Amino acid sequence: MNTIQCRALVCLQSLVSLLDVDHLGGPAALQTLAQHLSQLLFSQPDFAKHVDFLEAISSALRALLQTMASKNISQCMTPDQLMTLCTAGIHSSNTGVRVNVVSILGITGSVLAKEDGTLETLKTIGCFLLEVATKDPSLVVAGEALDALFDVFADGKEAERASVQIKLLSALKEFQPVFKMKIRKEGRGKYSPDQLCVLDNVKMNLRRFVAYQETVEERLTA
Structure with a gap:
């Protein structure tokens, strides 16, 4: 499951980096996705131990937050x-x-x-x-x-x-x-x-x- 999840996150990173916001479902969809990734990350209390997962999800979050910032879409992660x-x-x-x-x-x-x-x-x-x-x-x-x-x-x-x-x-x-x-x-x-x-x-x-x-x-x- 972890391997499939990591591959899915890598694919997500590529999609977010390559497609424009409209093709990704619009600002609301990106905000929902950001919330989902945050929940996915913090639902695993020992996430720091899983290096492949941490690299995949941090790469996906990085691409997503960059896209959101470039389009002035408010971000959902708390400080x-x-x-x-x-x-x-x-x-x-x-x-x-x-x-x-x-x-x-x-x-x-x-x-x-x-x-x-x-x-x-x-x-x-x-x-x-x-x-x-x-x-x-x-x-x-x-x-x-x-x-x-x-x-x-x-x-x-x-x-x-x-x-x-x-x-x-x-x-x-x-x-x-x-x-x-x-x-x-x-x-x-x-x-x-x-x-x-x-x-x-x-x-x-x-x-x-x-x-x-x-x-x-x-x-x-x-």
Whole structure:
């Protein structure tokens, strides 16, 4: 049953990624699907132990939430559900699972950043992503976490306030040379040319994002 379920989730991920919203049944159908996937996930208290299932469902959720966000369809996972999934996923030995959960946080956080009353959730997301970016042993996961931070804190009053309160700028400034050194030391031996290209882009975007955060912090603390 688990194998069939995983294959079905992989198929679902492909469908959600390839088809437009109307062909998927419209916004209401996607919201129902998101609720169903959440129920499927949290109905299994030991879901974190099933790596194949966790990778399949996190991939499907990532694709679904990305589609919903791109069409401004409200998302259905509660902050508690979101953090439960991500806390379990980030401790997985599977790099794909860890990449998926930080991407899910980035997608959800970027939506929340445009809403009112989301300060505390954004702070939680920001601290979580910072922890992953600075401590995950995989540069691929760290790079994805940095990308997610860029997305979450790129815009919005709540995001700006949250970034100052969690001291995002100072943390990223401190991590910037470490990330650069890790790419130089570990890059060629452990990662593919495509992965290195992505990491180089993240490194450049980190520099730009730090400059942007400097203007935000200067404005909010003046």
